[in-house]
Amino acid sequence: MAMVERATLGGGCFWCLEAAFRRLRGVIEVTPGYAGGHTPRPTYDEVSTGTTGHAEVVRIEYDPERISYEQLLEVFFTVHDPTTKDRQGYDVGPQYRSIILYQDETQKEAAQRKIRELSGLFKPRIVTEVKPLDRFWPAEPEHYRHYDKYPQEPYCQLVIAPKVRKVADNFRFLLE
Known part of the structure; x- marks a missing residue:
């Protein structure tokens, strides 16, 4: 039985992140929320009103024997x-907003380390929030697998598909 860990990340529309992470080996499930x-x-x-304080995020359930939290962060900062x-x-x-919601101190330290490591590569500076995960609220079921269900939709073609290609081009070694 595979060990399962979770990562919760937000970087724009959850449809984009879900499509990008779903294709990685070791990723068991990706839930928009x-x-x-x-x-x-x-x-x-x-x-969508911007008044709840919530970010659109994905909860990634993954097998740390097949993909590491650090590798998930690499993909996150690429897409x-x-x-x-x-x-x-x-x-x-x-x-x-760009946000990493950590489960424990190990994830917090990994996120902060990755931001420090990348800080010289990004101009302007990285504004990604790093904060503890209080609660994850799953999105409504109609938001699950949006890209897989509607690949010809203009938003999917213009916004999501380039991110999926970027993962395929940069992380071939992590693809299923």
């Missing part, structure tokens, strides 16, 4: 822009 805010049981419509506060491309608002 909301975290980092103050509103209990938030809905997509509520989070989104960690230097833009409260936005990713045309997606604007605090719900699209």
Whole structure:
């Protein structure tokens, strides 16, 4: 039986992150959802207002024997822009912020170490929040596997597909 660990990351639209991480070996499940805010049981419509404090995130369940938390962070920092506060491309608002929600001190230290390691490579500076995960709220089921269900949709073609290609190009050794 494989050991399962979790990572919770937000870097823009959760459809993008879900599609990128779902293709990696060792990733067991990727669940879109909301975290980092103050509103209990938030809905997509509520989070979209930017007033709940929540970010769109993904909860990644993975086998640490096949993929490490550090490798997940490498992919995370490759598929989104960690230097833009409260936005990713045309997606604007605090719900699209770059955020790492850690489960324990080991994840916190790994996230801080990765940001320090990358800080000289990004201009302007990295603005990714690193904070403890208080609670993860799964998104509504219609948001699951959006890219797989609607690959021809303009948003999928213009925004998600390039991120999926970037993972394939840069992390071939991590693909299933």
